[in-house]
Amino acid sequence: MTQQTNNSAVNAYALSDVLAPAVLALSLGAFLVLGTGFANSDTIHNAAHDTRHSFAFPCH
Amino acid sequence: MFRRIFYTAMLAGVLGGAAISVVQHFTTTPIILQAETFEGGGDHDKHGTLKKGITLVSPAFAHGDKAAAAAGEDEAWGPREGLERTMYTSLANVLTGVGFSLILTACFALSGRQIIGRTGVLWGLGGFAIISLAPALGLPPEVPGAMAAELTDRQLWWFLCVALTGAGMWAMIFRSGAAWAVGGVALIALPHLIGAPVPDRLGGPVPPELAAHFVSASLVTAAVFWCITGWLAGTFWNRFVGEEG
Numbered sequence: 001m002t003q004q005t006n007n008s009a010v011n012a013y014a015l016s017d018v019l020a021p022a023v024l025a026l027s028l029g030a031f032l033v034l035g036t037g038f039a040n041s042d043t044i045h046n047a048a049h050d051t052r053h054s055f056a057f058p059c060h
Numbered sequence: 061m062f063r064r065i066f067y068t069a070m071l072a073g074v075l076g077g078a079a080i081s082v083v084q085h086f087t088t089t090p091i092i093l094q095a096e097t098f099e100g101g102g103d104h105d106k107h108g109t110l111k112k113g114i115t116l117v118s119p120a121f122a123h124g125d126k127a128a129a130a131a132g133e134d135e136a137w138g139p140r141e142g143l144e145r146t147m148y149t150s151l152a153n154v155l156t157g158v159g160f161s162l163i164l165t166a167c168f169a170l171s172g173r174q175i176i177g178r179t180g181v182l183w184g185l186g187g188f189a190i191i192s193l194a195p196a197l198g199l200p201p202e203v204p205g206a207m208a209a210e211l212t213d214r215q216l217w218w219f220l221c222v223a224l225t226g227a228g229m230w231a232m233i234f235r236s237g238a239a240w241a242v243g244g245v246a247l248i249a250l251p252h253l254i255g256a257p258v259p260d261r262l263g264g265p266v267p268p269e270l271a272a273h274f275v276s277a278s279l280v281t282a283a284v285f286w287c288i289t290g291w292l293a294g295t296f297w298n299r300f301v302g303e304e305g
Binding site: 015017018019020021022023024025026028029030031032033035036037038042043045046047048049050051052053054055056057058059060 | 061062065066069084087088089092136137138145148151153156158159160163166167170172192196199201208211214215217278279285
């Protein structure tokens with residue numbers, strides 16, 4: 001429960017401390033989603049076909 | 061901080077992706093497989109392309125080896141039906157889950173707010189609204205075989221819609237004042253006023269009842285995915301509060 005107490009003080013860190021890791025995580029996340037959902041390769045398309053349809057990514 | 065984001069996103073993404081693979085088995089996958097039995101009827105010679113600007117949703121699955129050979133092309137690799145296809149779909153779900161979790165968790169970090177499992181669900185529903193619900197108004201989830209506009213146009217509109225809906229929701233939720241709210245609504249409405257690309261011609265081979273069922277199955281499945289992933293991400297984010305390195 002001490003963790004929760006710590007977490008309530010979460011605003012203690014500055015945006016500048018968060019910005020670089022957050023941008024890195026956003027880029028990595030976008031890279032993964034673009035790869036599975038949007039990559040214009042027949043092989044990737046066929047492997048991820050049902051995922052693309054189920055998540056409703058624009059697909060072929 | 062990156063370690064906290066990364067650990068949270070990996071756990072939430074892998075577990076959320078695995079969980080949604082099970083859900084899809086009962087919701088979207090049976091409809092995709094049924095739709096594929098209607099797909100490609102009479103269109104084999106045309107290699108999935110019916111007319112300029114209109115293509116079948118998944119030509120790779122729409123034609124047999126014979127059609128590919130006749131067109132002088134090698135059939136692209138695809139997983140074998142059954143377990144292999146399920147495994148690749150599950151892998152793609154997990155990678156997509158980790159990708160969305162990284163984005164979601166990065167937003168947790170940027171917000172600087174306390175987030176636990178329950179608030180994580182609200183963030184997840186925000187992701188659902190931005191990634192699944194808003195684009196579905198212009199580009200309804202498509203069964204294999206559906207008629208659709210040019211792929212690049214649809215992808216561009218999808219990105220535009222996601223970006224503007226995300227910006228609009230940020231303005232409405234994290235800023236206060238009527239101007240931000242009105243601006244947020246305008247941003248969310250803008251991609252729909254511009255309009256999503258539409259096919260020149262309608263009338264794919266898949267029965268409309270099946271296509272309609274797929275739309276609801278896809279949206280419900282996406283909502284379940286975002287709730288599960290949001291809860292997991294919020295829970296792990298709170299658990300890894302010490303991992304600020």
